[in-house]
Amino acid sequence: MKLDSANIIKKYNRIAPFYEGMEAIMEGLFFKHWREKLWAKTEGQHILEVGVGTGKNFAYYPKNAKVTAIDFSPAMLAQAKLKKDARGINVDLHLMDIEFLQFADNSFDTVVASFVFCSVPSPAKGLKELQRVCKPDGKVLLLEHVLSSQRLIAKLMNFVNPLVLSLVGANINRNTVKSVQGGTFRFVRVDERSSDIIKLIEAVK
Template identity: 60%
Template sequence: MTANSNRIRQRYDRLAPYFDSLEGVLEGLLFRRLRKKLWVQAAGAHILEVGVGTGKNFAFYPDDARMTGIDFSPRMLEIAQRKQQRKQIAVDLTLMDVQSLDYADNSFDTVIGSFVFCSVPKPRKGLKELYRVCKPGGQVLLLEHVLSSNKILATLMNLFNPLVVNTLGANINRQTLKNVQACPFQKIFIDPASSDMIKLIRAIK
């Protein structure tokens, strides 16, 4: 793990006990609905969730798939493991960095992540890893917040980004759609429910 990755990991470790509470209002008003919309598209026998965090997506896991989940924060993963045991969720949870996945090429039918690439130090490297472990004809599903297309708002987001990164470990000015388009996917779809700053992305390998 790089020094930059380690700093981000430490911030998420620090925030882990409070993470669900910090996002509670947004989760109830918006994020949960979008997560459900993302996960309804998940298909195939073997599904990988990257950035599993505290296990916020457990409720949306399909019943008929083998589930694997990873996160690079030990503290976040500990909370997810406690939820997994309490709710009896069938998922194999592993401590792992999305920038260096310990899986063979073409391993998963669906690779899915929600609000992950805002905190990946080298997002294109991470996205290329998702592409690599996804099976041919499989899909990568992402729910991500991105830099606004509004010039004034984008300028403010760029201005405040260093403060947010240093405090929370997340970038608010990522251009994740462009990063996905830089990978050799066959087709890329943007869900019509996407907004200016929150995108639901489906990429077919």
């Protein structure tokens, strides 16, 4: 099963009001820790976050950087705007698809995405766009859950993936590390603290 952007957007629009509650346990136990590590690696004055969702990364934004953030789901972006206004977060929010970024080449010092490529219909196209808008020698930082390297766990993930995809529009069996390594980045590194399923990827243009 493969869903296009329109179908995935519909699913995220539907779950947007409940999204943070759905992931609260995983966020507290695992994701928060990794988000801190992800944003600690950002550099430069102009940063792009793709797939801002409900604004879960707002707390980790660098204080002295100009952050632009996008999402392709209007409902998720609306939740992010509510959080932005309530907390006084300095971020420019835009409705935009990662596969069709409306920014000029070489615009950002660092491009960041967390748990986004599970929902991108064409990961290769999305990665090319991130590389395009990243400045030369800039970084693309990805925090992603990927297919396990353990055979039995991977088999289970592949088995349940169609159900997860149909419910929330996310794939849990992507090989995002290989996708990044297969691109044209000058340097790709996976953080040595990464687990079997959660990977922190740093790619240099």
